Amino acid sequence: MAQQISSDILTLADLGPEQQGEVVKIETEDGVFKRRMQSLGVVAGTPVTLDRAAPLGDPRIYSLMGYSLGLRNAEARQIRIRVK
């Protein structure tokens, strides 16, 4: 079962509008960005949904921990999630 779930691992940028995601890991070499994301609640296990996209599809707004976070797709691609 655990194996099956991990094969569904995507990045935050792949999250669709009706999907429920859960943060797995931040994959980046940039320590400052990583700590910044962590302090905003992007840690393993945090549920996250896609709220809406800007007119040109980038950046996008995500809902997590009861607030709205705007992120560019380039950054969202560094956040691994699993889709429930």
Add this chain to the structure above:
Amino acid sequence: MKSPVTVALVGNPNAGSTSLFNALTGAQSAVANYQRVTTSLNVREITHGGVSLRIVDVPGIFSTSSQSPEEKVGCDYIHDEEPDIIVNVLDAGHLDRSLFLTTQLIETGLPRITVLNMMDEVRRAGIRIDTTLLASALGSPVVETCALKKEGVDALLDAVAAMASTTPATPMRLHYDSHLEAAIERVQQHLSTLHPQELSPARSRWLAIKMLEGDDEILRHESNHADLIGEIKGEQTALAHEHDEDTASLLASARFAFSNGLLREARQQEGDPTAGFKLTRILDDFFLNRTLGLPLLLGILWVMFEATFSLGAIPTDWIKVGVQLATDLVDKSLPEGMFHDLVVNGVMAGVGGTIVFLPNIVILFFFMAILSGTGYLARASFLMDRVMHHFGLHGTTLIPMVAGFGCNVPAVMATRVITNKRARLIAMLIAPFMNCSARLPVFILFAGAFFADIAGTVVFAMYMLSLVAAMVSAVLLNRIIPGSGGDAFVMELPPYRLPTLHSVLHHMWDSAQGFVAKVTGVILVGSVVIWFLQEFPRDIAYSQDFETVVAEQTALPDSPEKEAALRTLKSAQAQEKLEKSYLGRSAIAVTPLFQPLGFSWRDSAAIMTGFVAKEVVVATYAVIYAQEKGSDQLTETLRGAMPPATAIAFMIFTLLYAPCLSTIAIIGKEAQSWRWAGFSVVYSLSFAWLLALAAGRIGGTFL
């Protein structure tokens, strides 16, 4: 405790700590509904219950370890200053995220008070918070407030005063899993052998955690202890091996696990959990709509500038009447002579000619308060990020840019929201292109004189042009300035809020006061100086003997021809006198530079004096024309002075040329380099010249 007791207000950006600071101290610091309005420490001393308190408003931070430059002021303050009491301000509606900072503040071991701010929003959303449970779990008193309505302020002050007069209890600690705890313990022991007797247990635990987290600042402090650094590296590797995660992530996860667990017990939701955000959602469906979003943004800006022009025109007429009455009164009551001329043609013309724009400025600031107070400005940055990204800019750059519509000085300071150093420098250099309110009088005057039918749209066009100039410059600067890399766009979108009437009125009142202070300060002095410069020297060698010619004419019998000839003579004399004055001579000296743009020496004079502050441009025209034509109808006179195409070129030149002295000074200070300030002057002058030339030529073929 010592006196005064230092109380630091620490919270996430946009948690309302500045509003709370204002409520506690009666200060009037700027607040808005987006992040990082406060970029430096605000300090005020007050007394409550016989205890004197030094309240410090610390710029918002999400954590004490993110090390991004915009959080540096806040983090450094907590690390280095060690306030006596930390008042941890939490947005009660966003506890899930904001308790993370609380867990880090717990580890500092400093006495704390937890404030649940914006409780009104939470209650409205049907959420109940068990503050007793929260207080015991966080090891600190909990106070509920609503800073904007000044609710709970006395309770907070009582709690602070009570804490100040008792000895602090043993600080609580957060427990991590056994591997982490063992690692913390070992580093802590190493630290106490290196610094015997210096560190309290709480302090050494805090340092150990920070070092394991990889806090560069603290690691640098200890960099001469190679064995300690080595040990930390070793612990980090072991932990990563054990948990398949780096230590910072482990600590972050553990902190969120603590706060999530606590909230599950302490918070109860009644009714629909999304009820509180419903309005925000509906509004966002509209304002952030994928097709309507950007056109709406443009439409909102157009309405804003159109209203600034047209609504402003009504009270402006009243002020004009008042200025006219005052000028007539002074004109009649002062005896003829130099002092009379100085007051009527210098002071009254310059100050009166500028003060009439007060309503426009106040209306502009009303709109700016609405934009930033509601949370729309944060959305505008979100909408514009992609477009601005094409120009090598960042969506958040929009906030300093819009702030620049008020004044470029705070705009340059507001670039602190930008994390990347290079991106910040670029933002700083383009900020002066933003059409600040000091330039507004010039455009209102010119648009009214030359394009009365579409004046509001012309003013709007100038604002749009200022944005375009900024964007184009950003592209150029991105090529010129070495280095690469921008910022990540990470921005919280706050819920829509209704700005309080008080804060909007305060914004407007502030801008009115600032403008009046400028008019009675730099404009008044400027007008006097300009009057003297155009009045002296008095012993002018005229090209012809006017006195004799006038006397000859006067001796002739009365006729319409005689009247006309006398008028021509008088005007020619006034003209020559001006041209040979100090002002005229120096303006004529630089006029060749502006010849291609079609500017007369009067325009050059206005441009030169506008370096000090751009409102002086209007004052200069007012003084020159008051003297020359004896006319107070500046608009009429101006209309006859140049063709419309030249007026466009002049507006564009005024919009773009060199920042005023205060802006140059703040760029030098914020960029920590006078070279960049100098660059800004040279660059904007050349840019303005080229664009004005092009616009004048193109305009000339159409108009």
